[in-house]
Amino acid sequence: MSDHTLRYFSLRHGRRRDAADVTWSHAVNSRSRLAEALTGPTHMMEADVIIRGADPKEPIMAHPPDTDSDITLKEWLEALGGSDKGVKLDFKSLEAVSPSVVLLEDVYRSNRPVWVNADVLPGPGGLASPLDPLAFLSSVSTLPPHTVLSLGWTTGWTAGTDNAGYSWDMVRTMEEICRALEHPVTFPVRAALLAASFSQLSWLLQQSDRYTLTVWTGKDDKFPAQDLLAYKANFDSITHLILFCIVQNRKFEICLRGVCTHETSSVPKPSHQHRN
Numbered sequence: 001m002s003d004h005t006l007r008y009f010s011l012r013h014g015r016r017r018d019a020a021d022v023t024w025s026h027a028v029n030s031r032s033r034l035a036e037a038l039t040g041p042t043h044m045m046e047a048d049v050i051i052r053g054a055d056p057k058e059p060i061m062a063h064p065p066d067t068d069s070d071i072t073l074k075e076w077l078e079a080l081g082g083s084d085k086g087v088k089l090d091f092k093s094l095e096a097v098s099p100s101v102v103l104l105e106d107v108y109r110s111n112r113p114v115w116v117n118a119d120v121l122p123g124p125g126g127l128a129s130p131l132d133p134l135a136f137l138s139s140v141s142t143l144p145p146h147t148v149l150s151l152g153w154t155t156g157w158t159a160g161t162d163n164a165g166y167s168w169d170m171v172r173t174m175e176e177i178c179r180a181l182e183h184p185v186t187f188p189v190r191a192a193l194l195a196a197s198f199s200q201l202s203w204l205l206q207q208s209d210r211y212t213l214t215v216w217t218g219k220d221d222k223f224p225a226q227d228l229l230a231y232k233a234n235f236d237s238i239t240h241l242i243l244f245c246i247v248q249n250r251k252f253e254i255c256l257r258g259v260c261t262h263e264t265s266s267v268p269k270p271s272h273q274h275r276n
Contacts, residue, residue, distance in 0.1 A: 004146040004184075005086060005113040005244075009043050012084050019244045020232065024088075029061040031071050034079055044086040044113065049073055051096045059100045064092055074103050086113035088150065094131050097139040108144055115148040116140050117188065121174055123153025124164040124193055130154050133177050145183060150214060152188040157221050165196025171204045178211070186244060188214040192221040194231055205235060214244040 009022060025037035028047040037045045052060045053067030060069040061076050073089075080087070087107065091097050097118075107114060119126075120133035130153070140149065153170060157163050166189065178185050185208075189201060194215070205211050213235065217223065 005044075005115075005148065008086065008111065008113050022086075022244065027063065028076075029063060029066075029069060029071075034061075034071065034076060038079065038083055038085065042085075044088055044115075046088040046090060047076065048090045048092055049096045049100055050092045051099075059096045059103065073100055077103055077107055080107065080110075080112075082110075084110075084112065086115070088115035088117060090117040090150075091131065091136070094135055094139075097131075097136060101140060101143065104143070113146075113148070114143070115150050115186070116143065117150035117152065119152045119154045120177065121151075121153045121170065123155045123170055124166060124196075125156030125158070126154025127156055128154045137177070137181070143183070147183055148186055149178075149181065149183045150186050150188055151178065155190050155193065157190065157192050157218055159220065159222060163193060163196070165193045166200050168200055171197075171200045175204055175207050178208070181210070184210045184212070186212045186214045188216055190221065191215050191217045191228065192223045194223075195227070198231075198234075202235065212244060 005022065006019060022044060023042040025033075025040060025042045025045045028034050028037045028045045034045075047061050048063040049059050050062050050064065050067070051057055052069075052072075059073035061071050061073060062069040077087075089100065091100070104114065118131045118136050119128065120130050120136055122130055133151070137149070140147070151174065153166065153174070174187065187201075187204065189197070194201070201213065205213065215228070215231075
């Protein structure tokens with residue numbers, strides 16, 4: 001399981017082991033954002049990695065359509081120093097993966113949590129091209145066994161429309177890709193699509209005790225905040241897994257801290273199935 005992240009922060013901060021307590025700094029793609037994250041209270045730092053668009057061709061911290069940055073991945077990792085922050089690297093291009101893996105060697109000496117993320121399959125409403133899953137997994141296969149592989153789908157969401165969820169074909173294809181892996185795997189899923197995908201994601205989680213969900217929200221997505229707690233309770237009740245929540249909306253963050261208004265939730269009850 002991807003329990004190393006919780007064990008690490010429980011040990012460091014004496015916190016109860018609830019993944020909703022793990023806090024995140026997002027888009028740490030510049031020197032100023034890195035300095036802010038390193039001195040701030042959050043546990044995990046999330047950043048995007050691409051290959052610089054001009055010479056020298058090397059991994060840098062940027063999110064497309066940007067092609068340059070004021071900080072390289074090497075400099076970013078060196079700046080971690082003796083901090084106790086965890087790291088999540090979101091790969092936006094396949095060519096950035098292999099040279100980045102080489103640079104990660106020193107990071108593992110601190111035993112800090114390291115997550116590597118890529119969208120490897122097309123998902124509901126997704127317009128971006130995913131990374132080739134087999135090529136990505138081959139590039140990260142040598143990473144230490146506690147490394148979390150965060151494997152997702154490209155997605156889209158449009159307000160005022162009936163947005164489709166993760167289909168059975170989507171989750172079954174993902175399970176086929178992940179079945180033989182030895183690393184812990186987390187599936188980043190869009191909170192606004194949970195209601196349309198509850199049965200599919202429940203089934204996916206039950207296929208292995210190495211699987212967890214990472215729930216994230218787009219800044220403009222519409223989603224009943226109180227349902228996050230209901231989904232968390234229901235997923236935990238059938239899998240005893242941790243539901244990692246990357247929250248980009250203050251309302252959802254407050255709700256996960258247990259301060260939601262007590263509204264009736266429409267979250268369905270899951271069925272219990274065998275897990276490998």
